[in-house]
Amino acid sequence: MPWELKSDRPIYTQLIEQIELMIFSGVYPLGSKLPSVRDMAQEAAVNPNTMQKALVKLEEDGLIITHRTSGRSITEDARMVEMAKTKLAQEQISEFLEKMQLMGFEQKEILTIIDNMVKGMKK
Amino acid sequence: MPWELKSDRPIYTQLIEQIELMIFSGVYPLGSKLPSVRDMAQEAAVNPNTMQKALVKLEEDGLIITHRTSGRSITEDARMVEMAKTKLAQEQISEFLEKMQLMGFEQKEILTIIDNMVKGMKK
DNA sequence: ATTATTGTATTAAGTTATTAATACAATAAT
DNA sequence: ATTATTGTATTAATAACTTAATACAATAAT
Incomplete structure (x- = not known):
């Protein structure tokens, strides 16, 4: 390591x-x-x-x-590991969504933008 | 103000x-x-x-x-304002997606999770 | 030409966050 | 019982960042 x-x-x-x-x-x-x-x-x-x-x-x-x-x-507990992973993810996500909303984006917009960006990602 | x-x-x-x-x-x-x-x-x-x-x-x-x-x-330039808004958004998004990928999430997973969280948001 | 107003650059002070040093407490091993 | 090993708590030193103080430079206004 x-x-x-x-x-x-x-x-x-x-x-x-x-x-x-x-x-x-x-x-x-x-x-x-x-x-x-x-x-x-x-x-x-x-x-x-x-x-x-x-x-x-x-x-x-x-x-x-x-x-x-x-x-x-x-x-x-394998589920615990999965949960921890998800918990961390959700922290990231709500933090992120909060910012986006502060910036004045509507929920639909957010989804659309992300969708486009994900499609544009490599691999 | x-x-x-x-x-x-x-x-x-x-x-x-x-x-x-x-x-x-x-x-x-x-x-x-x-x-x-x-x-x-x-x-x-x-x-x-x-x-x-x-x-x-x-x-x-x-x-x-x-x-x-x-x-x-x-x-x-009105479009400039829109673009600035979008630019800021994309900074947030790519930063976010990067973290999520580091955490080992697949693109599909990310979309699914966000979709669920957005649905769960108030209003 | 002079003055007042603008943004800018530099430096210092203050504050917060990170890392390190050290001492403490609990218990498994002997 | 003693010792060695474990995690923990407290405090100090360091580093990074934020804010403030001040001086500078450029130009519009007069």
Whole structure:
């Protein structure tokens, strides 16, 4: 796992994204144990608190479970992973729709525009 | 125009939004002259540079034209206003779609989810 | 030509957010 | 019981961003 950390955005958000992807893609299988905060921090060459911050967020999203003194593990509930994915998506979406409405777009317009843009996307 | 400025977000972004709405809604008609930066700043009870920052952004978006020493005016081109609106929208959208794709969503999924959420919106 | 008004550039101050350093608390392992 | 390992909490340092203060430059108005 090549932790790719750029400096144009907060490190902890990048950690969140990459760990998420590792969970979604099975690098960390459902139910498996995660390395300790300190180990993960060292591997990513990051301060333990920064890694901690990322892990706490992932826990809030339901992807990770914390066992007070015996470390953390990935949830065993596959639906939970799907839900977390969807929850994150919906956060993005409502944030997005809110902005669009503030800009004065009607719902129909929004759908039309997105539809066009999606069609215009590569692949 | 009751400049409503809260402190939970940068002031200049709020200025941008409100001026945009004033343009879209005709408070500042196409081609009309804007008050000077200093006047607008005073009216909004804000530092001139903060207002300046907002105006520069609006200019980049094509809504406003700057006449070096004789102030600024709203563009006369109605299509320009529409385009600016659309441009802003598309920035929001591509940013959004990018995130969604990073999260591993397929295009079809994205459309479906948005469709559902829009249907669930009030009004 | 002078003055007043315009936008701009530069710099500093203030504020918020991010990251790091360190100490603490709980418990599994021995 | 002791020790080592775990996550947590608190505080400090750093960095980034936002806002403000001030000085500059260009030109329309007189």
